[in-house]
Every structure is written in structure tokens, then in C-alpha cells.
Amino acid sequence: MKKETIIQVENLTKKFGDFTAVKGITFDVYKGEIFGFLGANGAGKTTAMKMLIGISNPTSGKANVAGFDVLTQREIVKKSIGYMSQKFSLYDDLTINENITFFGGIYGLTRKLIKEKTIQLVQELEMQDVADNLVGSLPLGWKQKLSFSVALLHEPKIVFLDEPTGGVDPITRRQFWEMIYTQAYKGTTIFVTTHYMDEAEYCDRVSIMVDGVIEALDTPKKLKEQFKVDSMNDVFLKLARNIE
Amino acid sequence: MSISVQNISKSYKSIQAIDDVSFEVNEGELFGLIGPDGAGKTTIFRILTTLLIANEGNAKVLEYDVKQDYKAIRNSVGYMPGKFSLYQDLTVEENLTFFATIFGTTIEENYDLIEDIYVQIEPFKKRRAGALSGGMKQKLALCCALIHAPKVLFLDEPTTGVDPVSRKEFWQMLKRLQQKGIIILVSTPYMDEAALCDRIALIQKGKILKIDSPSNIISKYDKTIYDIQSNNTHGLIHDLKNYSSNYSVYAFGEFIHYIDKNPDFNSNDLKKYLENKGHAEIIIKNATTTIEDVFMDL
Numbered sequence: 001m002k003k004e005t006i007i008q009v010e011n012l013t014k015k016f017g018d019f020t021a022v023k024g025i026t027f028d029v030y031k032g033e034i035f036g037f038l039g040a041n042g043a044g045k046t047t048a049m050k051m052l053i054g055i056s057n058p059t060s061g062k063a064n065v066a067g068f069d070v071l072t073q074r075e076i077v078k079k080s081i082g083y084m085s086q087k088f089s090l091y092d093d094l095t096i097n098e099n100i101t102f103f104g105g106i107y108g109l110t111r112k113l114i115k116e117k118t119i120q121l122v123q124e125l126e127m128q129d130v131a132d133n134l135v136g137s138l139p140l141g142w143k144q145k146l147s148f149s150v151a152l153l154h155e156p157k158i159v160f161l162d163e164p165t166g167g168v169d170p171i172t173r174r175q176f177w178e179m180i181y182t183q184a185y186k187g188t189t190i191f192v193t194t195h196y197m198d199e200a201e202y203c204d205r206v207s208i209m210v211d212g213v214i215e216a217l218d219t220p221k222k223l224k225e226q227f228k229v230d231s232m233n234d235v236f237l238k239l240a241r242n243i244e
Numbered sequence: 245m246s247i248s249v250q251n252i253s254k255s256y257k258s259i260q261a262i263d264d265v266s267f268e269v270n271e272g273e274l275f276g277l278i279g280p281d282g283a284g285k286t287t288i289f290r291i292l293t294t295l296l297i298a299n300e301g302n303a304k305v306l307e308y309d310v311k312q313d314y315k316a317i318r319n320s321v322g323y324m325p326g327k328f329s330l331y332q333d334l335t336v337e338e339n340l341t342f343f344a345t346i347f348g349t350t351i352e353e354n355y356d357l358i359e360d361i362y363v364q365i366e367p368f369k370k371r372r373a374g375a376l377s378g379g380m381k382q383k384l385a386l387c388c389a390l391i392h393a394p395k396v397l398f399l400d401e402p403t404t405g406v407d408p409v410s411r412k413e414f415w416q417m418l419k420r421l422q423q424k425g426i427i428i429l430v431s432t433p434y435m436d437e438a439a440l441c442d443r444i445a446l447i448q449k450g451k452i453l454k455i456d457s458p459s460n461i462i463s464k465y466d467k468t469i470y471d472i473q474s475n476n477t478h479g480l481i482h483d484l485k486n487y488s489s490n491y492s493v494y495a496f497g498e499f500i501h502y503i504d505k506n507p508d509f510n511s512n513d514l515k516k517y518l519e520n521k522g523h524a525e526i527i528i529k530n531a532t533t534t535i536e537d538v539f540m541d542l
Contacts, residue, residue, distance in 0.1 A: 040379070139281065139282045140281035167404050167405075169433070198497040231497065240408070
């Protein structure tokens with residue numbers, strides 16, 4: 001089966017003054033895969049991701065996301081992708097229904113479609129009883145599930161998830177990954193960062209970034225073979241700081 | 245008893261944050277509060293550091309009462325809140341000097357306590373705290389919490405959002421501080437870190453579910469967990485959930501953790517069932533129980 005490429009990154013570089021945060025990274029992401037984008041704090045993950053979602057200009061190099069150039073077609077890139085960050089995702093002082101309506105409007109959906117989507121989404125998440133409650137009153141795990149669904153409102157080809165499960169309880173964390181699996185199965189490409197190394201095992205392929213460079217990229221199974229260890233945690237520890 | 249919490253409850257309007265919580269932390273102990281976001285961990289920290297008053301119950305830190313002797317407690321404990329609370333627009337060095345001065349001491353006076361940690365961030369001492377990476381911020385916050393040589397250290401989710409390498413280093417630092425006689429109460433949502441504490445309290449929805457040493461918590465777990473793998477992970481979760489005698493099914497790293505209802509579970513029957521569902525390269529073997537497994541079954 002020929003794999004269709006949906007993200008193409010070539011020598012992508014970002015400099016802040018004298019400091020090079022991302023040092024000419026090159027990689028491809030295939031359609032429908034769950035791509036784990038790992039790295040230590042400060043390795044350049046967030047900077048790289050910001051360039052891919054069209055909110056930061058590369059200093060040099062190229063990236064094509066969902067068929068569009070991130071430098072010259074950034075507005076179309078933004079329309080073709082969904083993005084969920086851990087820090088800011090939804091408005092705490094709006095209700096669940098209001099948040100969905102708001103983001104539906106931002107993404108340019110029609111009023112009719114927003115109404116339909118709101119009902120459907122609230123049902124899928126089994127949040128009917130709390131749909132008129134403020135998002136701020138929800139447990140973190142619920143917020144994250146809701147925010148993932150909101151990032152998918154406009155049916156993007158790719159969704160970028162920046163540490164979606166940080167601090168979430170073990171059961172909700174797994175429910176969240178089942179949502180990811182279901183979405184990938186429907187053909188949406190998932191680009192995800194995490195500090196939970198058991199979650200790295202759930203990805204189709206994983207890249208590990210160290211000091212602005214992608215040091216390794218393969219399936220979790222092959223990475224473990226390559227580094228002769230039993231878990232992704234050990235792969236990470238070996239690569240990221242050569243700690244035995 | 246160095247920290248003693250007796251029947252503490254606290255609610256915010258209609259939300260019961262913690263409900264009748266009791267536990268004790270011994271001299272020299274590294275004690276962990278393990279639970280997800282919203283479990284009530286931060287409320288416990290804020291009560292013990294005298295920043296919040298409980299609705300019911302009593303608590304003592306180093307024999308001081310959290311209500312009457314709050315000033316004595318504030319002088320003898322260090323607190324690192326979950327949210328980064330240093331001054332973003334002061335440099336590393338300025339932050340440290342500031343906290344030392346507040347407690348009437350100097351960086352030099354207690355330098356031996358923070359030396360191990362401070363040398364790692366010293367190259368950046370002229371950098372503003374706001375411009376540090378996550379791991380560096382945590383190290384600076386720990387230095388600031390230690391600068392007045394506290395007897396007790398309260399660390400609220402010090403490793404949330406921190407990468408695995410920095411997390412490992414952070415725990416090595418905690419072990420060294422413990423050896424210097426500092427009592428440490430630490431909270432974390434990472435279940436793998438629980439194993440590094442002397443004793444842990446598993447907490448969820450404001451209630452403590454269990455208190456014991458990590459090894460006792462694991463050895464007292466009486467169910468058998470199986471590691472299961474096939475060439476189709478997503479389908480495997482689905483098919484196992486439909487297996488008639490399943491007790492629980494959840495992803496666990498590269499394997500699925502499966503628990504069966506029957507004590508006389510036969511793995512060959514399950515294997516045949518999975519083969520009939522089209523799975524190949526099936527592995528079924530006994531798994532090692534972890535704190536996370538116990539937690540999910542509480």
C-alpha cells in the first residue's frame with residue numbers, strides 16, 4: 001500500500017537571535033497515522049509545531065501541511081488543521097454549548113451546521129446533563145475530551161495535540177486515546193506530543209527531538225530494537241541525555 | 245509525627261474538595277499524594293501550608309497547629325506550588341536573592357543545601373525566570389523553596405509537564421534532600437513516580453482510598469493481570485471488551501492489560517477467541533502489576 005504524505009518538512013529551521021531552536025529538521029507524516037512528536041523540555045518541539053500550524057514563520061526551510069505551504073499559504077493551512085494546546089483550549093467562563101458555538105463560528109461553519117454539530121458532539125461525549133454548565137467547572141479530563149472534539153469541529157485533515165493528557169487521571173487518559181484511535185481510523189492524521197512514555201507506544205511512528213534536531217524516527221517497536229531496550233521510556237532516556 | 249492530618253474536610257461552595265481526609269507523615273519520610281487533577285491534592289497542600297483554613301478537622305506540621313501557629317509553620321516549611329509562582333521578570337539570581345531576603349537569610353548561608361541543584365541553573369543566572377525551559381523553572385523553584393533551610397518541603401506536582409529525563413533527575417534530587425533529613429510531602433499524577441516514595445496515599449475525588457508503601461500496595465493486589473498483544477491493537481481492545489468473562493481491559497504501553505472474572509481463566513480459550521476474530525501474532529502472558537493498575541481498580 002502506497003502511503004500518502006500529508007505533512008512534508010524539509011530543513012525547517014527557526015532562529016531567535018543567536019539561538020537556533022530548530023536546526024533544519026526533515027521528516028514526513030503519512031495520512032491517517034498517529035505521529036508522536038517527542039522531546040525533552042526546551043528541545044524545540046513547540047517551536048517546530050508553531051511553524052507547522054502557521055503561527056510562526058520559519059527562518060529557513062520548507063514545510064507543506066495538508067497540501068499547503070506554511071510560509072505562503074498560512075491562512076489556508078490554519079483552516080485545514082485542528083489544534084489543541086494544553087494551556088489554552090476553551091473559555092472557562094462560557095458553557096459547553098457556548099464554547100462549541102463560538103469555535104464553530106470562528107471556523108466559519110453555518111448556524112445550521114453548528115446547531116447539528118453541537119447536539120451530536122454533546123451526545124457523543126455524554127455531556128447532555130452538563131451542556132449548560134461553565135467549562136471552568138468541569139474536571140480536567142472532561143475539558144480535554146471536549147477540547148479535542150472542538151478542534152475537530154471543522155473536520156480538519158490533521159489535528160495537532162500539544163500534551164493533551166498532562167495531569168489527566170489514568171482512566172480518562174485511556175478514554176482520550178480511544179478517541180484518538182477512532183479519529184485516526186476515520187482517516188484524520190494525528191500529530192501529538194506527550195511526556196507519558198506509555199502513550200508513545202500507542203503511536204504508529206514516533207520522532208524524538210534533542211536540542212533542535214530529530215535524533216530518531218521510527219515505529220516504537222523498531223526504536224526499541226535499535227536501542228536494545230524494553231520500553232519507550234528507556235529509548236527516551238538513552239537519547240535525550242545518555243542516562244543509562 | 246511530623247505531619248498529622250485528622251479528619252480534614254474542605255468545600256468551595258457546592259464542591260467538596262476534600263472529604264474527611266486523615267494521614268500522618270513520619271520523621272524523615274518521603275510521602276506521596278498520588279491522584280489525578282481535581283483529586284484534592286492542592287487543597288491539602290494549601291491547608292498544611294496555612295494558606296487555607298479547613299471547614300472541619302485538625303492538622304499539625306512539626307507539632308505546630310495550622311491555625312494557631314501559622315507563623316511558626318511558614319518559617320519552617322518550604323512550599324513549591326503547582327503553578328509556577330516565581331517572578332517571571334526577575335532573573336534566576338534575583339529570584340533566589342529575593343526569597344532568601346524574605347526569610348532573613350542569604351544565598352551563601354544555606355548554599356550547601358541548594359548547591360547540587362543550583363549549579364545546573366547557575367550558567368543561566370542572569371536570564372529572566374520567564375525565559376527558562378520547564379525543567380529549569382522547576383529547579384529554580386525548588387532552590388527558592390529550600391533557601392531558608394526548611395524542615396519540611398511541600399511539593400505540589402513538581403513534575404507535571406516535565407519530560408522523562410528531567411523528571412528522573414528531579415527525583416534523584418528529592419532523594420538527596422531526604423538524606424539530609426528533610427521531610428518531603430510530594431504530589432504527582434505520574435503513577436510511575438509513586439514507586440519512588442516511602443509511602444503513598446492514593447487519592448481521588450477528595451477521598452483517600454489507600455495508604456501504604458508502594459510495594460505493599462502492589463503485593464496486596466489480588467487479581468492476575470495479563471499482558472496481551474496482537475498485530476491489531478485497536479481491534480484487540482474492542483474484541484477483548486466483548487469477551488464474555490472480561491473484568492477489565494485497558495491499554496498499557498505496548499501491551500493491553502487484561503483481567504478476567506474467572507479464577508480458572510484459560511489463556512488458550514482466549515487465544516482461540518482472538519484468532520477467530522482475525523488476530524495474529526497473539527501474545528498472552530502474565531503482567532507485572534503496577535501502582536497504575538491498582539489505582540484504576542479502586
